[in-house]
Amino acid sequence: MKKVVLLLTFGVVSTSCVVVKEYDKVYLNDEEMVLSARGSERFETNFQIYREAAAGANGGKSGGGCGCN
Amino acid sequence: MNKLLFFFVFFICLIGFSQNDNTNSYQTRVLETAEIELLFSYYDQDGRNAAVTGGEGTEELTDATSSIVVKIPLNPNDILTVDAGISAYSSASTSNVDPFDKNGTRASPFSASSGASQSDALVHFNPSYEHSSGDRNSVYSAQAYVSSEYDYFSIGFGGGYTRLFNEKNTSVSASFQIFLDKWIPQYPVELRNGFNDSGIIGNGVYDPLFTPFNDETRNSYSLSLGFSQILGKRIQGSIFMDVVSQQGLLSTPHQRVYFSDANDFFIEDFQLADNVEQLPESRFKIPIGARLNYYLSDLIILRSYYRFYSDDWGITAHTASLEAPLKLSEKFTFYPNYRYYNQTAADYFYRKETAVSSLDFYTSDFDLSAYTAHQYGMGIRYKDIFTSAKVFTFGLKTIDFRFGKYDRSDGLDSLIFSLGTTFVGD
Helix, strand or coil: CHHHHHHHHHHHHHCCCCCCCHHHCCCCCCHHHCCCCCHHHHHHHHHHHHHCCCCCCCCCCCCCCCCCC | CHHHHHHHHHHHHHHHHCCCCCCCCCCCCCCCCCEEEEEEEEEEEECCECCCCCCCECCCEEEEEEEEEEEEECCCCEEEEEEEEEEEEEEHHHHCCCCCCCCCCCCCCCCCCCCHHHEEEEEEEEEEEEEECCCCCEEEEEEEEEEEECCEEEEEEEEEEEEEECCCCEEEEEEEEEEEEEECCCCCHHHCCCCCCCCEEECCCCCCCCCCCCCCEEEEEEEEEEEEEEEECCEEEEEEEEEEEEEECCCCCCCEECECCCCCEEECCEECCCEECECCCEEEEEEEEEEEEEECCCCEEEEEEEEEEEECCCCEEEEEEEECCEECCCCEEEEEEEEEEEECCCCCECCCCCECCCCCCEECCHHHCCEEEEEEEEEEEEECCCCCCEECCEEEEEEEEEEEEEEECCCCEEEEEEEEEEEEEC
16 A cells, blocks of 8 residues: 555656646646545535444545434 | 644744745736635434444444535635535434433333434535745645534644646645544443433443543544645646654544453343543654556546555555546536545454453454444436536536445445536626
């Protein structure tokens, strides 16, 4: 697992010199390209927090705030 | 933990106040006008492994939730958001906290009772505040959280900082959340003081191991770190990690356990608890997630997500999802999605009648067992940037409807429908 994380981190960092100018971000600025869960997804995330042991790293709760796992 | 928290808050303040706030004489607002988002969901679940009845029993549950999220621009840089909602549910398994009050029906773990815990409502209130710097390269946020239900009360707060650089191609973020929760335990009725029923059947005298929990609080501390990067004109990704520490009552007080080395006692068809689940008073979790979004063409976009999760209860989990929004027209987007989830069992999980009474920790909650889940879904989104449809002075901006079907390898399945609408002020 550590190797995967290191590889992923290296991959992202090595491309961080890429600079896309604001006027070239038409595709990146599309609403579907947002790097977070959709607003309408929150209820699905909520039930998953109750029904599954794993939570977090998804913008929502990762522990506490409910009598769930 | 306190030192870690202090250091983190100090760190955020330090990097936050060291930034220049290059406010131009004219700047666009972070949020042009007030927005109101109305959200509704309906959830229906069934299964045969209810934790309330020790791992065997109906898991029928329905839940209807509605929320309202209001975003108000206070000035060009600041947004106040208020998120409030209510979730009303009806649960067959929690009704069996007290299974003996049915009207003429034999008590059974596979049928619902009409007890007080059959239905409940959870209300939440979650205000947050966000400040962006003049150059829009720094974003500070703070939030609070309060929720209450029949047997649980939670209060929480948090804060965060996001820094964009490299011409807004790169961002790093750090945030924290603290929840100070309290159980109002609803123990299984047969374990409560004064319980006496002449209908108890079994060998010997019913004498459960149970003692009430001393500590009814649950505190959760989480630190989140994120990094996002534009990788090309059509592709961007992010990596994020949470570090979560929980302390206090992590057992659920109404979840029964049946031991293999204890005599069985029944009232009608319902087996009386040998104890409630006993879980450690601390848990340390590390979820690491990543997203990668790719604008394949003007017709289709790919949104992917992966998460690795590990905790010190012995659970390891993998989550992966893929969504492919199809742009049907300028206003309509259809998005099918699939989610895969797999987890190993907690060290303390035992099926019904397999734990022994000499163990320190045990649970028969199948949410902590080993299983695989598949979720299939789809959604359709309508967006009108001109907000031509009006309700009072608010224009309709988006309607988002989604549906999901969830199947777990232990037999639990569920359906969820969600509807979200966004209105913007004139």
